[in-house]
Amino acid sequence: MSIKRVTEAELAWVNRQYEQIGFMPSKLQNEIIAIVMSQGHYAGVGRLVMLNAHEAEMGGIYILDAFRGQFLAQELVSYLVEESKRQNLKTVYCIPFEELQHFYEKFGFHAFDAPASNANPRILEKYHWCLKTYDKNVLLLKLTHDG
Template identity: 40%
Template sequence: MNGEVTIRKAKKEEIHWVNEQYQRIGFKLSSLESDLIAIAMIDGQKIGVGRVQTISEFHAELGGMYVNPDFRGAGVAAKLFAFLVENASQFKHVYCLPFAHLAKFYQKFGFKQVIERDDVPDLILSKHHWCNDIYDHETLLFVKYNSKTEY
């Protein structure tokens, strides 16, 4: 990998490519109407994708992180993640459902494991349950608080 990794928002004409990546790995498909989608590129080649899905005025979910295996280990996921976290700062709570073996990566960005689930949106709770039914890896429930007050 010689070039510099750049991250930018996906364009309307790229949604087909984005959803091809998600279909290949068994993730739910994305929509530009409800999702902020970021694409990682190097030398004009798309090498990774991630998204922030709006749940409500105050809640979002960060996820759909995928980096082409040929480009893993070069910090691409961290750059994608940082871009998405920065672009989700208007939400009070940003949830994510990482596989357990990736917990330390998410914690580096200020995410904490959810202990008290009373205020977690039903959509997130049901998706968390779905992930643990579907995927071979254990899926955790994390949140990042963007306000000064933690609930």
């Protein structure tokens, strides 16, 4: 297992995966995109979308069916959390499907009262879009780095 940052050459592959599962496409200009490799094959993808100098959204975590059960999503999320620290981000938001809440809590993400918070307006907008768009319920979680 290894994880690598996506280059322009790999972006088309990333976006084909996202298109197949109904996720928004990626672009390198404001995103840190990572591919997890297993035995030399592309096995999954995830991203940090920069909202500003201090905030990002972690999302697009997707492991191809043939590679599930190898804990690759855990490795990918761990990598992106560490990358968010390297980028000196203060807050990382995540909008996972409800059944993934405990998975993300293992990395320090927690639910919060979005209406009463000062959450980034772009995240609130996307959260409401996800609630309307997906058949499954989604949650709004955040991870806060002290410092």
